[in-house]
Amino acid sequence: MCGRLEKNSKGLQIHHISYKNLGHEDVANDLICLCGRCHILIHAYYNRKRA
Incomplete structure (x- = not known):
């Protein structure tokens, strides 16, 4: 989604x-x-959508 890796990933x-x-x-x-x-963000989005 963001197109890059986190620094400490x-x-x-x-x-x-x-x-x-x-x-x-x-x-x-x-x-x-x-x-x-x-x-993490995509799972949080789907969890909010299901609630």
Whole structure:
């Protein structure tokens, strides 16, 4: 989302866009790479949206 890595980051993290294909993901459509901060933010967004 941000286009960069955090300074003290351990690298990119994989986020599942959809869990329907868990274990058999289509990399182009089901996964996205995010920095740690953006990964936390996207989960917080989805948790607020569900509430």
